[in-house]
Amino acid sequence: MQRRLLIPALAIASPLAFAAPAAAQGTLNLYCSVQIEWCQAIATNFTRDTGIRVNMTQRGSGESLAAIRAESQNPRGDVWFGGTGDPHLAAAEENLSQAYESANNAALHPWALTQWNQSGRRAIGVYAGAVGFGYNSELLARKNIAPPTCWADLVDPRFRGEIQVANPNSSGTAYVIIATLVQLMGEEQAFDYMRRLHPNVNSYARSGTGPIKAVARGETGVSLSFVHDAVTERNAGFPVAYSTPCEGTGYEIGSMSIIRGARNLAQARRFYDWALTEPAQRLGFEAGGQLQQPSNRAAPLPPNAPDLGQIRLIEYDFAKYGRAAERRRLIERWDREVGSLPR
Secondary structure (H helix, E strand, O other): OOOOOOOOOOOOOOOEEEOOOOOOOOEEEEEEOOOHHHHHHHHHHHHHHHOOEEEEEEOOHHHHHHHHHHOOOOOOOOEEEOOOHHHHHHHHHOOOEEOOOOHHHHHEOHHHHHHHHHOOOOEEEEEEEEEEEEEEHHHHHHOOOOOOOOHHHHHOHHHOOOEEEEOOOOOHHHHHHHHHHHHHHOHHHHHHHHHHHHHHEEEEEOOOOHHHHHHHOOOOOEEEEEHHHHHHHHHOOOOEEEEOOOOOEOEEEEEEEEEOOOOOHHHHHHHHHHHOOHHHHOHHHHHHOOOOEEOEOOOOOOOOOOOHHHOOEOOOOHHHHOOHHHHHHHHHHHHHHHHOOOO
């Protein structure tokens, strides 16, 4: 089936409402934690396919989890789509989401179903991507700075003030980075590493994609990012390259959850089923050039997308680091020992 993407001109409005056909089939309130172009594309195409009107709010996964917690006694959202899997697991543990089994589960990669099982069938994987280093090749060349290839490189004095990473209080990407370092190094060594990294960090951005966009604009030399976002910027014509850490790295399982107490449960389940199909999972690349690995086995890996099979990945413990208490403890420790350090 041929699909045309209708992307509204005002891409930054939030929440966004998409007009439904005349024969309306109800409403869905969607919390979306992927890039705005992707959020708009799934909302527009879902409305076209089903007649269900979508009210969409786009924000990072940390902010979405905070909103769902705050609204738990009177939920305003129906489905939470995208964002790193750890906060989805935390939501499941806190009974903020509800179990659902889609008929389309059989079409998914095993890692997507592992997420579903570990969450008590409350969160399912929709894409995957690895953590790495994005860098502006032209900017580093002008400054005669060799690009990083290992975690150990980032604490070198040559990167003083050249690195940007997100803030874990608002960004799921940043939390995955913290959990990755803890699993690679052990907790004490990981926090010592982050304290030594701090002088080289010029900013802790609000969103996980903020640092790689700053790299693309030449505002910073290096970012800690998901490497598919680096390729997206390179494909857009910016002088961006990436590397993955020689010691090994963590990865995300971007997830989807139905919010407990959803007012539009039938529409939420219909969206959930739809979002797991092969055509729906092509939309991230078709709408905005997003390059994550889709969870539907029939959905092809986008052109030039990083191949997770070629990256040294750690045995990321999603069950442990997705627990709400562990997530809260590590972020609070980061606030005390890293985020509060003088600039």
